[in-house]
Amino acid sequence: MQKKKHPIIIIDGTLYLYYYYYGLRHFDNNSVTPCSAIWGILKMTSNLLKKYSSSKKIIIVFDSFKKTFRNKLFEKYKNNRPPMPNALYIQIQPLFNILKTIGIKTLAIPGIEADDIIGSLAYQLEEKGEKILIVSHDKDMIQLVTNNINILHKKNNCIITPETIKKKYGIQPKEFIDFLALMGDSSDNIPGVPKIGIKTALYLLSQFSNIRNIYYNIEKIPFLKLRNAKNIAIQLKNNKEIAFLSYQLATIKLDIPIHITSKEMFLKKCSIQNLFNFFKNFKLM
Template sequence: MYYAQKKPVIIIDGTLYLYRSYFTYQYFKNDQENPYGAIYGILKTIKNILSKYYNSKKIIVMFDSSKKTFRNQIFNEYKKNRPKMPNELYIQIKPLFHILKEIGIKTLSIPGVEADDIIGSFAHKVEKSGEQVLIISNDKDMIQLLTKNISIFNTSNNTIITPKKIQEKYGIYPKEFIDLLALMGDKSDNIPGIPKIGIKTALFLLQKFSNIQNIYNNLEKIKFLSLRNANNVSNQLKIYKDTAFLSYKLAQININVPICINSDDIILKKISLYKLSNMIKEYNITQKKYL
């Protein structure tokens, strides 16, 4: 069991699992026909994580806020293709936060700051204090945060992602994932990237030049590389240079957000089953479907 003896600080990507849980369990409703699938899914994720990493006593769940971020200011189209939060999900947020507070699970959101930036900043703050971090997320954006002391647990396939695994799979370092997204774009976040440059071409360029700045420093060499349509690739890079560097800014997670708490502030005390039982009754969550 990974980290069985060590005790990593666990950071859960709450926004990702909030939406995932809502769509996975959207038909879960109580006797009053109120939805609770998102609540169920988040608590189930926490329970599963704690059962796998039972020695870890420091856990926090990070969420987006409803305010726009600096990315919206520099690129109005950022995440514009995402639909508005469904009302049936929105009405579950307040009770979810109440339940997490009652059972002792810390949460954190900062107005105008994305959860990714809070996660990245807290993870690096914790790492600097000498602790190991385990980020619970399936979001590829998180790959750029990997270090020897920061790992990711992918709940889709129950695997631990480390810098070594990224290097073996992609031939680039985790930090260069920012450059990869800048070149090929990211439809989920509406990051434009460079048209007609896909993952194979982007990886080829990064394996050759390491990062986007070096690519542009060696732009005239690209047309002579053993790369399919090398001349076209070189032209696309020239035409969309500003877009490439804008995409880099959009893709880069800010790890310098001031975080007012330390890892000692998120120590999980023994969860009160009495309180949890009362929460189940209060929100009329069918126990048969619960956890």
């Protein structure tokens, strides 16, 4: 009998920095310094390691918070987001320190978004025969899903697989890039094609599979059984450049060189004294 592979856990650290900072602000009232993001990520990680106790390999990936190639492609990329609050910023280095203390590997690469690190690392590990569980509720991550790369959606605690994506959206994981390119993504300020929403984007993809085929068959669109089909064809023609720019912005890179082996992701031995000192300093015990 073939031995069951236990997944390597990759956590979308930047997403959860913000998620817990805003979601657990009450923790900051009892501490000398803000610690809501730290506490949230530690608690989440602890729960994950209990739930997936057989998975001894884990890594948390973060943005470097510097401009990336997407900012060069599109100046307005993510410029709708406010600057990081100082009360969150001052938690980052202490968080890295405590994660090191408890033996969890972290990774950030200057000028590379966490999404691109996660995508490249996941595919690199998959090529070596590993199974991967990405912990995130960022919809961009859907494009990374394969039979061996699944997503744990922390908000509703479900596992996202190729089958669940097909059932919910009617498309394959890779086609989610085309989906975002058509309808845009306000959270990242990806423009998309004006007046194309979820239903229209999914219908077009059901007919033509991807954005290139949509434009290759654009003369057929006015004759589709689609409300305002003529206007949609005009919108697509007038916004072809924006559509393909949006496709570039939405595509997670899979070719970032990452020189980390799966062995480096093994949980290290925890320093109990350092852990005790950390919680004492933050008045969490």
